[in-house]
Amino acid sequence: MNGGPLLESANNGDRLALSAAGTWTAERAGELEGLIGRVIARHPKVGGVDIDMGRVERLDTFGAWLLERLLRGLASAGGEATIIGLPEHYRGLVAQACQCNRAATPTPRHNALTATLAVVGRTVGQIGHDIGAVVAMIGALAAALGRAIAHPRTFRLTSMVHQMDRVGWRAVPIVLLITFLIGGILAQQGLFHFRQFGADVYVVDMVGILVLREVGVLMVAIMVAGRSGSSYTAELGSMKMREEIDALRTMGFDPIDVLILPRVLALIIAVPCLTFLGSMAALYGGGLMCWLYGGMSPEVYLSRMQEAISLQDFATGMIKAPFMALVIGVIAGTQGLEVKGSAASLGLKTTDSVVKSIFLVILLDGIFAMFFASIGM
Amino acid sequence: MGTMAEPGNDAVIRVRDLVVGFAGASGAAPVLDRLSLDVFRGEILGFVGASGAGKSVLMRSIIGLLPKREGLIEVFGVDVGAASESVRRSVERRWGILFQQGALFSALTVLQNVQFPIREYLDLSGRLLDEVALAKLEMVGLSADVRDKYPAELSGGMTKRVALARALALDPEIVFLDEPTSGLDPIGAGEFDELIRTLQHTLGLTVFMVTHDLDSLHTVCDRIAVLAEGRVITAGPIPTLLASEHPWVKSYFRGKRSRVGGARAA
Numbered sequence: 001m002n003g004g005p006l007l008e009s010a011n012n013g014d015r016l017a018l019s020a021a022g023t024w025t026a027e028r029a030g031e032l033e034g035l036i037g038r039v040i041a042r043h044p045k046v047g048g049v050d051i052d053m054g055r056v057e058r059l060d061t062f063g064a065w066l067l068e069r070l071l072r073g074l075a076s077a078g079g080e081a082t083i084i085g086l087p088e089h090y091r092g093l094v095a096q097a098c099q100c101n102r103a104a105t106p107t108p109r110h111n112a113l114t115a116t117l118a119v120v121g122r123t124v125g126q127i128g129h130d131i132g133a134v135v136a137m138i139g140a141l142a143a144a145l146g147r148a149i150a151h152p153r154t155f156r157l158t159s160m161v162h163q164m165d166r167v168g169w170r171a172v173p174i175v176l177l178i179t180f181l182i183g184g185i186l187a188q189q190g191l192f193h194f195r196q197f198g199a200d201v202y203v204v205d206m207v208g209i210l211v212l213r214e215v216g217v218l219m220v221a222i223m224v225a226g227r228s229g230s231s232y233t234a235e236l237g238s239m240k241m242r243e244e245i246d247a248l249r250t251m252g253f254d255p256i257d258v259l260i261l262p263r264v265l266a267l268i269i270a271v272p273c274l275t276f277l278g279s280m281a282a283l284y285g286g287g288l289m290c291w292l293y294g295g296m297s298p299e300v301y302l303s304r305m306q307e308a309i310s311l312q313d314f315a316t317g318m319i320k321a322p323f324m325a326l327v328i329g330v331i332a333g334t335q336g337l338e339v340k341g342s343a344a345s346l347g348l349k350t351t352d353s354v355v356k357s358i359f360l361v362i363l364l365d366g367i368f369a370m371f372f373a374s375i376g377m
Numbered sequence: 378m379g380t381m382a383e384p385g386n387d388a389v390i391r392v393r394d395l396v397v398g399f400a401g402a403s404g405a406a407p408v409l410d411r412l413s414l415d416v417f418r419g420e421i422l423g424f425v426g427a428s429g430a431g432k433s434v435l436m437r438s439i440i441g442l443l444p445k446r447e448g449l450i451e452v453f454g455v456d457v458g459a460a461s462e463s464v465r466r467s468v469e470r471r472w473g474i475l476f477q478q479g480a481l482f483s484a485l486t487v488l489q490n491v492q493f494p495i496r497e498y499l500d501l502s503g504r505l506l507d508e509v510a511l512a513k514l515e516m517v518g519l520s521a522d523v524r525d526k527y528p529a530e531l532s533g534g535m536t537k538r539v540a541l542a543r544a545l546a547l548d549p550e551i552v553f554l555d556e557p558t559s560g561l562d563p564i565g566a567g568e569f570d571e572l573i574r575t576l577q578h579t580l581g582l583t584v585f586m587v588t589h590d591l592d593s594l595h596t597v598c599d600r601i602a603v604l605a606e607g608r609v610i611t612a613g614p615i616p617t618l619l620a621s622e623h624p625w626v627k628s629y630f631r632g633k634r635s636r637v638g639g640a641r642a643a
Contacts, residue, residue: 026495026498026499026548027499029499029501029505029509030499030500030502030505033501033505060548061516061545061548061580062509065508065512069508089581092578092579093579093580096516097512099515100511100515101508101511101512101515341483341527341528342483342484342529343483343484344483344484345483345529
């Protein structure tokens with residue numbers, strides 16, 4: 001809409017005359033910046049300068065700051081600039097801009113090598129801090145459990161039952177569905193490959209042992225970490241952000257007693273139940289696949305299963321379940337309490353919670369495998 | 378920002394017969410019932426009313442965060458309810474909003490928060506972006522040291538100032554302030570009032586201020602509108618309100634905590 005030049009320069013004797021016009025506002029700030037840069041560059045040595053602002057229709061902070069930048073640029077080139085014809089109502093704004101950006105803000109220099117080393121160092125420190133936090137949380141939970149046993153009335157039974165409903169009962173459909181599918185997929189893959197050796201019937205051994213010892217409990221633990229661990233972290237984290245946890249502390253309640261112990265105990269009860277249900281669903285899915293895809297009658301599947309698996313296989317899987325629940329609960333609680341004020345930190349800690357608990361669940365599974373192997377289970 | 382017209386009969390916000398209610402309670406009485414209000418160019422309008430009377434509802438309706446049931450809302454002569462997306466954008470670009478809790482983006486630093494709207498709407502060099510954002514921070518009375526802090530590290534007063542700097546980032550013509558001095562100590566609140574007055578003067582702003590702070594009302598507001606029973610029951614400068622016989626207005630401006638009432642009690 002304003003096509004005219006924003007800034008024109010002319011030589012008026014030994015003085016430089018700059019005349020500004022049009023709208024010196026945010027919309028044209030980019031254009032103005034270029035013009036001003038060129039004016040300063042073109043006059044490396046100037047004497048007096050007159051800047052006529054009389055024809056400026058509108059001026060905002062952007063324009064005022066650019067005018068100030070022009071003045072400073074001319075001043076550093078040895079010029080003495082005077083503003084003439086500035087409308088009265090813009091004087092305050094220009095005076096204000098004059099005060100701005102006086103203090104030099106040195107931009108810190110970055111050395112790539114030291115920056116990388118600093119990141120490595122911080123990460124190592126963070127890992128140490130995380131281990132300390134997890135150990136502290138386990139200790140605090142043990143103390144809270146001790147207090148709850150000594151004074152059973154203080155234990156939040158209602159809260160625990162509510163959490164069991166959330167993480168246990170409501171998780172049943174999705175856990176059943178996924179483990180059922182996994183069981184079916186295992187059986188299908190087994191049948192497809194074992195058939196080449198005529199060893200179809202060993203698929204039952206494979207499905208039974210794999211599901212009961214490993215797959216059932218691992219799948220359930222991973223799902224619970226993703227479904228409930230994340231929600232614990234997000235919930236505790238937002239309570240931390242809104243100072244609810246501080247409020248609890250000041251009223252003399254330990255957040256571990258009130259919030260974390262019932263949640264962790266609910267997980268410890270719910271995860272073995274889900275593991276049992278999940279394993280059964282996987283065996284069912286495997287059997288169905290053997291029948292429909294492998295042509296193995298359910299009677300054969302069941303009798304073969306009876307021979308293939310022992311109570312030991314079942315126990316091996318179930319023993320691991322409460323420990324995995326503990327790991328998920330501890331990580332979720334620790335990460336939740338580490339949330340700082342920002343929304344980004346809540347997201348970060350929730351991600352951390354899921355990633356770390358899945359990692360630790362798998363690590364724990366490996367440790368259990370070595371342990372069971374060495375005791376011959 | 379225009380040519381700084383004198384506060385005259387030039388209404389930049391015109392609200393006529395506005396009805397706003399919440400969904401799910403369509404049978405219930407609406408929060409705002411046929412409310413009409415004018416905000417004139419270059420004035421500071423204080424907007425008061427009992428808690429829950431709908432002050433924030435009006436502000437949120439004007440800026441388009443709440444849908445209206447009926448009525449007309451005109452900003453800069455544009456019917457914002459009926460305007461096309463692009464016209465609405467150009468109107469939005471000309472106002473700035475200071476939310477009660479600051480609503481700073483917690484993932485961005487102070488400087489990035491102020492630069493955010495500028496970056497979205499204008500194509501400027503990095504250097505100019507930094508300089509303008511720092512200038513805005515200085516205008517709201519913050520030093521350049523805060524530039525790399527995150528909102529979680531700021532005190533309440535600093536948060537409000539940064540939020541004001543962000544509201545002013547694009548040199549708006551109207552600023553909406555939702556309880557700007559709530560949560561500040563009286564000295565901090567006084568300084569903030571002073572700042573609003575100064576900025577209003579230098580930048581030629583129109584200010585729509587929802588507030589409960591009687592000192593703000595007395596020191597900075599040109600005009601005060603009182604909301605009760607879903608509509609504006611009276612509007613005008615302090616003397617008009619002191620003369621009002623409406624019971625709520627009377628107890629508000631002449632009660633124990635008011636300047637007049639407090640002085641009488643002492």
